[in-house]
Each structure stands twice: as C-alpha cells, then as structure tokens.
Amino acid sequence: TQLLEQSPQFLSIQEGENLTVYCNSSSVFSSLQWYRQEPGEGPVLLVTVVTGGEVKKLKRLTFQFGDARKDSSLHITAAQPGDTGLYLCAGPLWGFNDMRFGAGTRLTVKP
Amino acid sequence: GAVVSQHPSRVICKSGTSVKIECRSLDFQATTMFWYRQFPKQSLMLMATSNEGSKATYEQGVEKDKFLINHASLTLSTLTVTSAHPEDSSFYICSARKRERTDTQYFGPGTRLTVL
Numbered sequence: 468t469q470l471l472e473q474s475p476q477f478l479s480i481q482e483g484e485n486l487t488v489y490c491n492s493s494s495v496f497s498s499l500q501w502y503r504q505e506p507g508e509g510p511v512l513l514v515t516v517v518t519g520g521e522v523k524k525l526k527r528l529t530f531q532f533g534d535a536r537k538d539s540s541l542h543i544t545a546a547q548p549g550d551t552g553l554y555l556c557a558g559p560l561w562g563f564n565d566m567r568f569g570a571g572t573r574l575t576v577k578p
Numbered sequence: 579g580a581v582v583s584q585h586p587s588r589v590i591c592k593s594g595t596s597v598k599i600e601c602r603s604l605d606f607q608a609t610t611m612f613w614y615r616q617f618p619k620q621s622l623m624l625m626a627t628s629n630e631g632s633k634a635t636y637e638q639g640v641e642k643d644k645f646l647i648n649h650a651s652l653t654l655s656t657l658t659v660t661s662a663h664p665e666d667s668s669f670y671i672c673s674a675r676k677r678e679r680t681d682t683q684y685f686g687p688g689t690r691l692t693v694l
Binding site: 497498500502507508509510511512515517553555557558559564565566568569570571573 | 612620
C-alpha cells in the first residue's frame with residue numbers, strides 16, 4: 468500500500484476541460500511537492516506546499532495543501548495538450564527527511 | 579536554480595558487462611542523492627540513498643553488490659550496474675537534495691539502460 472494515494476490513476480480529457488488530481492494520506496506530512504514527468508524525462512518540480520491550508524497558483528494550475536497536512540490537490544483549468552504527463556505528489560513525513568512518492572496520475576489531454 | 583544532469587542519457591550494453599551512470603548537481607551542493615528505477619508507465623521506485631562521503635543506504639530488495647553507488651563529492655554520485663542482465667533494462671533516475679532544503683528533490687533527466 469502506498470503512503471500517498473493518488474487518484475485518479477489515469478485521466479483522459481479533451482483540451483479545454485478542467486480537472487482535479489488528488490493526493491491523500493492518513494499520515495501528516497511536513498510539506499508536499501508536485502512533479503510532472505513527461506515520457507523519457509525526469510520529473511520536474513512544479514510546486515512545494517508547506518503550510519496547512521495553503522493554496523498556490525501557477526498559471527492554470529492551482530495547488531492546495533489540506534488543513535491537516537494529510538492531503539493535497541492539483542486543479543488544472545482549461546487543460547492543454549502540453550499538460551499531458553505523469554503527475555506525482557511526494558513529501559517527507561512529519562519528523563522525517565526521506566521523501567515518499569505517490570504512484571502518480573497519468574494525464575492525457577487530447578487536442 | 580537547481581539543475582541535475584545525468585550521463586549517459588541512453589546506453590545499450592551486452593549482457594554481463596557493467597555500466598556506470600553519473601549524476602551531477604550543476605549549480606548546488608547535494609549532500610544527499612537518490613537513485614530511482616522506473617518501469618514503463620509506473621511510478622518511481624527508490625533504490626538507494628547516498629550521502630556524500632558515506633556508504634549508500636539500499637532499499638529492501640535492492641542488491642548492493644549489483645548496484646554499486648559512490649557519492650565521492652558534493653556534486654557527483656555514480657551508479658554502476660554490474661554484470662548487467664536484460665532484466666536490469668529500465669529507466670534510471672537520480673535526484674539531489676540541497677543541504678538547506680531537505681523537503682525537495684531535484685531530478686535528473688534519467689538514463690535509459692537497455693541490456694541485450
């Protein structure tokens with residue numbers, strides 16, 4: 468079982484649609500990071516959320532860290548084909564240094 | 579910035595040979611580097627954690643004699659796949675963590691290993 472559960476596992480949508488990806492845990496995290504990975508490349512850091520309840524916006528992407536620091540969400544507005552990729556959430560458990568990764572959400576945005 | 583490079587990006591080798599993959603942090607000092615393996619359409623699987631100047635810590639099920647890790651400096655870690663076999667074919671990704679920011683890892687672009 469994954470410490471960080473991501474849902475959905477797979478998501479295929481049309482260009483212009485909105486979507487939300489979830490990252491949930493029963494454990495408390497010091498912070499959570501979101502990465503996007505494209506085929507054949509390494510993951511690229513999108514954002515780090517640190518404070519419970521924090522909301523960060525990156526153009527059409529909105530990231531939220533749950534009040535209890537156990538979950539996070541990524542919302543994409545008006546998705547574009549360039550958003551296609553594997554989205555990974557990760558973070559260190561509270562009091563620990565090692566990072567835990569979710570299994571990822573594979574997003575496909577069709578033109 | 580926080581740029582991590584890997585070399586080579588792709589390597590094809592014969593079964594039984596050894597392959598070395600380099601991971602470098604280009605613009606920061608990485609006290610800790612991580613090595614991951616990724617199978618097609620799957621997430622990252624942590625293989626080992628290496629701290630500069632000390633022995634790597636391997637995850638359960640990862641053979642340390644097969645996957646040799648050296649972290650000789652604050653900007654370089656190497657992974658050597660010894661006596662490679664076709665089942666070792668995979669996408670290997672390294673990441674590095676800054677001394678002052680332990681909650682974020684910066685990933686390299688990955689190395690595609692194919693063992694014939």
